[in-house]
Amino acid sequence: MSSGAVSTSVSTSVPSDVLAVEVTDLRKEFRRRDRRAGRFVRRRMPALNGVSFTMKRGECVAILGQNGSGKSTLVRLLSTLLIHDGGEARIFGHDAFHETRAVQRLVNRVSVEASFFKKMSAAENLSYAARFYGLGPAQTRDKIPEILGRVGFPADRRGESMENLSRGMQQKVALARALLTSPVLLLLDEPTTGLDPRSKLEVQEFIKEVRIEHDATILLCTHDMLEAESLADRVGLLDRGELLFLEPVDAVKKRYGVDTLEQAFFAATGREFEAEADEDDEIREVFG
């Protein structure tokens, strides 16, 4: 992937002395419908339970956790897609639940599913996404090819339907979509899950590049411990809705007297770290 500067008009309007993310005692629960003895019963399922942490501007923090640990709920709360049940979240000083428009201008995300209009091309999907952030055709005419070039997307495939592109290719377009709006906070929710090793490395390299050149603060939610270790300044562990720690990797290893993050997970939870297959974290939280 080639490098190049993309304008950061939003980033220049954000005060530098404010914390990028300030989460205090954040709580969220979902109601789940269970069938017991032939009857439907509603149960409260805590997804986040008193999570608190801060992030400085320009920092990259990785939140590790298994499926259903609350990672996606955290990302969706910070993206203004969920309303909390308690606590507080501030993005560059703006209340994420009461100043949603201000927060939305500062944040963008890349999730595990690339999520595009499948019949539309990469360029058309980016154009559509850019309009929501006030970028008119005059601004995107040059910017879309430029940013697609940056993520290594072949120029001759810009007009092709998304459904014809590989997962890795789609994820690159998802990264381009997030960067197109020059976010100062980038929320990455399992951005490399399901990618082939080469695409995974490319995406990880690009995340590093974005951080250096784009003045972006990055919250990376993943269950890939190596990815967390290689990209993040600090690593946190979210387990069953609770943030067990958030520290630099060396401090985590020292705290538990272990050599790897996997061992640290075991020491912190008493369980092996296994990626649970076939169970969507959010589905489990919401629908059980």
Added chain:
Amino acid sequence: MTAIAATLRSELIGLGGIVERNVYLTKRYFLWDLAFMVWTIANTLTIVFIARAVHLPQAQENILATELLVGAVIWAFLGIIFEFLTETVAWERWEGTIEYTFMAPLSRSMHLGGMGVFAVLYGLIRATILFFVVAAFIGIHMPDANFGAALALLGIASFSFIGIGMMTSVLPLISPEKGAQLGFVMQGMMLVVSGVYYPVSVMPHWMQAIAKVSPATYALRGDRASIVRGAGLAWADVWPLLIIAVVAIPLGLAIFKRGERYAKKHGKLKRSG
């Protein structure tokens, strides 16, 4: 003032983005649209041929055929507006883009307004094609028709249709499985009470009372008068449409925002599949 102008510009670009996206999708699904058009024409023919079956004198048969055609065309037009608005959420949920759209800094009025603007433009093109193809096929004569007035009234009615469509568009947001179907139920109910293929006077009194608050009643009455008798825009049809629009659009937006809040509270603002 500059900040307000910048915000307004940004919002209008967002509205344009919705229209632009729908143009892209219409191009990509052109063959599907063509098939849908053929189906609508066939469906309309089944209704308009009824005029031939009742064995009226030529002039009366022509009037009945025209009135049925106007009813079928307005049904099709209204169907498009309701479909687009009701499926605002359903499409995005299906494609998986719903979270990206709802986390973007675009007001819901511009979001839904963009869907409404495209639906009206697309619906008017389809309605025009449908009207003239069926009229030519059946051989309907409309020597006195005032098409300008009919189109203008449909344009005015569109605002109230959009307002009511906004109310139904919330349904897929709060009920991902059944919401879209409930929107179609609403469309059907509205047309039943509005005299789509018959005069409002033949319905029971309670249905006639509901017809008074349905914009389709005035659109159907005015358009029939313009096309059959060549009448111009009648204030008696225009003012109720304007009043319904002034009430329905803010109410539709308020209902949608309430539904959005509910969806955010209960975690329903997410992709399906």
